[in-house]
Amino acid sequence: xxxxxxxxxxxxxxxxxxxxxxxxxxGSYQSxxxxxxxxxxxxxxxxxxxxxxERNPVVVIHGFLGAKLGNAKSCEMVWGKFSARPPAAAExxxxxxxxxxxxxxxxxxxxxxxxxxxxxxxxxxxxxxxTFPGYRTAIDQLVKAGYVDANKPLPKxxxxxxxxxxxxxxxxxxxxxxxxxxxxxxKKREELQKIYEREYGLKDYxxxxxxxxxxxxxxxxxxxLMYGDRxxxxxxxxxxxxxxxxxxxxxKVIVAGTPxxxxxxxxxxxxxxLKMVAGAPVYPSGIISTFPSYYQMLPGAGxxxxxxxGDDSGKTLDLFDYGVWVMFRWGLANPAADAQLxxxxxxxxxxAERRVVALDHLKKCLARARQFRAALxxxxxxxxxxxxxxxxxxxxxxxxxxxxxxxxxxxxPAGFSAGDGKVLATSARFDRTRRGAGxxxxxxPIYWQGVDHVAAAHMGLFSSNDFWRNVRYYLxxxxxxxxxxxxxxxx
Numbered sequence: 001x002x003x004x005x006x007x008x009x010x011x012x013x014x015x016x017x018x019x020x021x022x023x024x025x026x027g028s029y030q031s032x033x034x035x036x037x038x039x040x041x042x043x044x045x046x047x048x049x050x051x052x053x054e055r056n057p058v059v060v061i062h063g064f065l066g067a068k069l070g071n072a073k074s075c076e077m078v079w080g081k082f083s084a085r086p087p088a089a090a091e092x093x094x095x096x097x098x099x100x101x102x103x104x105x106x107x108x109x110x111x112x113x114x115x116x117x118x119x120x121x122x123x124x125x126x127x128x129x130x131t132f133p134g135y136r137t138a139i140d141q142l143v144k145a146g147y148v149d150a151n152k153p154l155p156k157x158x159x160x161x162x163x164x165x166x167x168x169x170x171x172x173x174x175x176x177x178x179x180x181x182x183x184x185x186x187k188k189r190e191e192l193q194k195i196y197e198r199e200y201g202l203k204d205y206x207x208x209x210x211x212x213x214x215x216x217x218x219x220x221x222x223x224x225l226m227y228g229d230r231x232x233x234x235x236x237x238x239x240x241x242x243x244x245x246x247x248x249x250x251x252k253v254i255v256a257g258t259p260x261x262x263x264x265x266x267x268x269x270x271x272x273x274l275k276m277v278a279g280a281p282v283y284p285s286g287i288i289s290t291f292p293s294y295y296q297m298l299p300g301a302g303x304x305x306x307x308x309x310g311d312d313s314g315k316t317l318d319l320f321d322y323g324v325w326v327m328f329r330w331g332l333a334n335p336a337a338d339a340q341l342x343x344x345x346x347x348x349x350x351x352a353e354r355r356v357v358a359l360d361h362l363k364k365c366l367a368r369a370r371q372f373r374a375a376l377x378x379x380x381x382x383x384x385x386x387x388x389x390x391x392x393x394x395x396x397x398x399x400x401x402x403x404x405x406x407x408x409x410x411x412x413p414a415g416f417s418a419g420d421g422k423v424l425a426t427s428a429r430f431d432r433t434r435r436g437a438g439x440x441x442x443x444x445p446i447y448w449q450g451v452d453h454v455a456a457a458h459m460g461l462f463s464s465n466d467f468w469r470n471v472r473y474y475l476x477x478x479x480x481x482x483x484x485x486x487x488x489x490x491x
Contacts, residue, residue: 038465047476048146053196054487056210056251057162057188058147058475060117061181062135063215063257064293067167068115069095078112083124086281093343095283097171097290099361105173105292105368106231114167116151137462138212139165145472160195164188170216171291174372175232177220178246182229185209185249210252210475214462215423216297218258222376222446225250225386232375236367242380251480254471256391256461259297259423260376260430260446264304264399266297267319268411270331286340289331290361295320295369300377303427309403309412317404320370322363328409332358377430379445385482387449389474391467392428393420395455400424422458450474 040048068080071094078094087095100108119136122129142163143149150161166184168177189207196205213221228245270289273282288294298319299305305316317324326333332341341354348354382388398419402411418425425431429451430444456464479489 036465038469044472044477048144050146050476051148051158051160051162053200053202053205053207055162055476056208057164057192058142058210058212059164059166059185059188060135060138060142061166061168061211061213061217061221062117062170063213063217064170064297066118066135066214066217067170068118069112069169069171070115071111072113073111077115080115080118081122081124082276082280084126084280087283089343092284092287092340095171096287096340096344097292099290099344099357101357101360105364106176110169110172112169112171114169117165117167133463135165135214135462138214139163141462141468141471142212145476159199160192162192166217168220171293173292173368174216174220174296175223175227175230177293178224178227179229179231181220181224182246182249189249207249208251209249210254211250212254212471212475213256213258215257215259215458216293218253218255218260219296219376221253221255222258222260222388223372225253225382225388226378226380227375232368232371236371239371239374239378242378244380244383244386247383247386250386251483252387252389252474254389254391254474255428256467257393257420257423257428257458258390259299259303259427261301261424261427261432262297262299262303262373263423263427264299264306264402265422266294267299267304267306267330268399268402270294271334271409271411284337284340285331285334286337287344289337290344292365292368295365296372298369298373299427300373302429302431303424304400304402306402306404306411307414308406310406320366320373322366325362325366326359328404330409332362334409377445381447385480387474387478387480388446389450389452390428390446390448391452391454391461391470392425393423393456393458393461394418394425394453396421396457398422398424400426420456420458420461425453 068077070077078091094112098108098110118134119139120134121132123132139149147163148155148158148161149163151165154161166181168180192207193205196202211221224246226242226244226246227240228243230240230245233240270285273285274288275282306319307314307316325331329335331337335351337358338351338354341358345354345357348357396419397416398421399413400417401415403414404411429442430446432443452470454461454464454467456467461467479487484490
């Protein structure tokens with residue numbers, strides 16, 4: 001019996017070595033195990049510890065709904081704390097984007113200002129409070145990679161902060177947000193130049209930024225790269241020519257879950273209202289349909305489609321067409337939205353007067369959205385010293401088609417495909433490939449340096465180890481063309 005036990009022990013040890021349960025030069029050939037854990041090489045750890053002008057600072061750009069908004073005068077938070085109770089009339093009134101008849105969107109002032117990124121979501125349910133992760137996950141992961149958060153005290157072993165969060169009013173027109181991003185980068189560049197001169201004796205150093213952008217933030221980053229702080233032409237029929245002026249301050253852009261060709265839930269939410277999670281109150285259609293940014297994420301061909309129920313022609317609706325919205329009584333074109341318009345337009349005393357203002361706003365938002373998306377669809381190769389990396393979720397059934405009731409305008413889901421639950425993988429890639437194209441290649445106006453697919457939901461991308469192990473490498477160890485030449489990295 002003793003010899004049998006001894007033999008069994010040796011056999012178990014041999015099996016463990018053979019099949020990878022312990023480190024072994026033999027087991028490494030045989031093990032078929034997969035791991036979600038992350039191990040760092042010595043070179044990676046050294047890259048984490050490095051601080052100097054050669055390492056670019058990083059800017060995190062959040063997505064739709066991803067910043068706390070507050071009243072500029074009272075400092076009262078309007079968006080950032082959530083409750084199970086329906087939002088009060090005063091909250092809805094402040095949250096809505098203002099509407100002014102005949103005035104361009106960017107000239108319409110707002111009382112709200114971005115306070116910070118939504119690092120966590122605080123939810124009150126009765127006597128209980130719950131906290132859900134927001135963009136704090138992304139910040140924490142970058143701090144683990146050696147970046148220093150500008151919103152935290154400076155660690156003793158670091159000379160300066162090099163991790164910045166760009167918070168913006170996610171309701172507003174996105175070219176306007178890109179202009180704000182430009183001013184933000186110039187300010188941070190000036191601050192870092194002073195630090196580099198003090199610490200390293202480098203005067204007027206050419207500070208370059210890397211960007212990590214989520215969802216709608218990727219649209220802001222891409223527009224900024226292509227056009228800098230330029231606005232769209234006044235004529236909505238005209239599309240600007242990319243000059244890549246934003247690339248003067250940016251080396252790498254990493255976008256995650258970005259709806260480069262829109263996503264279908266924008267239509268559904270503007271028609272039915274926005275519900276953050278199951279059981280949560282609904283933000284009414286008449287409120288959220290005032291946000292210009294919402295329209296700028298409506299789906300194109302790769303982002304989803306809407307078809308009229310019973311129409312066998314297969315024709316898809318042009319969701320940027322003002323006439324379509326009026327015909328189906330969607331959003332601000334729905335007479336039922338007058339319940340909210342009474343809150344937003346107290347100086348207008350009849351439903352007919354309020355409807356004129358609402359339809360004017362709808363028409364402006366749709367025209368601006370069509371022009372914005374056309375600008376992002378211009379095929380143009382970026383400069384060699386700029387790199388674009390995409391991370392797209394493809395493991396969640398995501399809506400790609402809705403049927404529209406021709407009488408009521410009601411939407412019914414009619415098809416799903418690979419995505420992250422919000423954004424189709426085809427939209428993230430801006431993939432215009434069509435069936436029967438005759439070639440296997442992805443067709444896109446965007447020159448990606450890398451495309452990674454991640455088995456994660458829309459907000460789960462930032463919780464994925466697969467995502468961060470690649471992002472860390474792209475940011476810290478993967479050189480641009482200019483960096484290869486400057487530091488002779490091909491030797």
